[in-house]
Amino acid sequence: MVPRLRWSVVARRTAGLASGAATALVELWVLAVIGLALLPVPAWGRQRRAVLRPAGRVAVRLTTIERRRLRRWLDVDAAPPATSRAALAFLTARCAVGLLAGAIFALLAGGLATAVIMLGAWLLDEPAADGGDTGLTVLSLIIPGVVLLYLALQGLVGVVGLERWVAARFLGPNRTEALERRIEQLAESRAGVVAAVDAERRRIERDLHDGVQQQLVALGLLLGRARRASDPARGQELLRAAHEESQRVLADLRAVAWRVYPTALDTLGLEEALTAVAEGVGASLEFAVDEPPPDAVATAVYFVVAEAATNAVKHAGTGRVRIEVRRDGDRLRVRVDDDGAGGADPDGGGLSGLRRRVAALDGRFAVTSPAGGPTVVVAELPCG
Structure with a gap:
């Protein structure tokens, strides 16, 4: 089954690539300065170390910025570089990837600008520059333009994969550490x-x-x-x-x-069981899962939703509870939020039990509940 397109994810990925293209220009300038500074010094010796030491500190700071960008926009949790040399190697590879993303964005911007200019000339019935019919020119470029647009968008998807690979290759742990x-x-x-x-x-x-x-x-x-x-x-x-x-x-x-164990999971399925939970606490449910998840995952999802929604109604004094269950690639994402008073203890008995249940399936569990609300419970479980 083809996963549903989530425009929020597309917007985040696009923002991450755009900011990465901007930081790549800064990294290119820094790497060029470092390279020029190393040219007049010998291959070994004190002078070279004197250049590499501050260069390594700058590289580590830039790597920290890149790690924040990767975590915020691309959902890549990269580890800090083990050495300044590893930071320089990461920036070199990452700079090439960022420049590639910038080139694709530039082509997209140029193509869209050309399309807008030609469409405007067609609508205003202005003659083409070569004396031909502007309408025929626009029609003849529609199919090539759509194909090029598709290739550019696929290129951006590929750049996201390259960003992940570069982070895993240069900032990820080695086999023993993993x-x-x-x-x-x-x-x-x-x-x-x-x-x-x-x-x-x-x-x-x-x-x-x-x-x-x-x-x-x-x-x-x-x-x-x-x-x-x-x-x-x-x-x-x-x-x-x-x-x-x-x-x-x-x-x-x-x-x-x-x-x-909720027997409704066997007789009705996950969606019907969660619908019963939502109706019991007066919550809204958004369920977007195409294929039934494994039994262990479905059970964990049921308990996360039931416990989080029940706690919101009993203890948070909430007037609205929203439950969202959707599949994102090979992971099942569960989100329960309310507009209550907040202040839920993530280490309390119920929530800590849910965290252990999710962790047993190699999932991730997080609770955000500042004083005054809202409370947001998020769980991600592998279901591939």
Whole structure:
């Protein structure tokens, strides 16, 4: 299935490439100055180190700016350079990529300007410069212009991939560091899963002990009083109360079972299950997932939405809750936001449990809840 085009993502990528083209000009000038400064000094020696030392500091600062740009606009979380030499190598490669993006933008601007000029001449019925018919000239250039526009846009998409590759190649960890980081992530997620399971077990035990068990005791007392009642009318009244209490016990047992695993995911699917959650808390739901995600991912998405939406209604004093679930490439993105008072504790029991549940699937989880609101819960889960 072809993923839906998100214009906000397109705008961010375009802004990132445009700003990268601008910074590439600065980097080109800096690299040219460094190269000219190195020309008169020997290949080795104190003089060369005296030039490279400040050049390395400048390169590290420029690399820091590039890392911020990559993180903000292109969603690339690049690591700091290990050495100033690595920063210089990154800037050299990154400068070429930025200049390529600038050249594509220049071609796009030139093509659009030409199209506007020719279209204006056609509409004003002005003769062509060579004496021909302007209308025929415009019509003859439509197909080549559309093809060139498509190639330019594809070129920009390719430049985004080059930006990612350059960042991974020059700023990413080596194979050993990547394996060590992966081992740490797996160890942390495993510990999180164990803690989440233990916390869930404790919560189920508490719900059964403080809720269902007490209701069953009350139900037994009502049945005992009904059996000992000498007045038939009083006995019938006690039996009706016992029947109502049994219905409440069944509802609470069903709620506990749903907290263990929502059976609606198997019978109705993720969208219908989330629709039921949204209707239960009075939230709006935007669901844009073409293919059903894996069961583990669907379960995690359900619990993230249910917990975040329920917390917003119970604790934030919100009047609006918005739930958004959409697929972005090979990841499933979940966002729950409200207009409540904010101040949610990301390390609280419920939210920390969601973080561990998402981390167990190699996902990302973030909570933004400043005092005064709004509260935004975002989770991204791999579903490729």
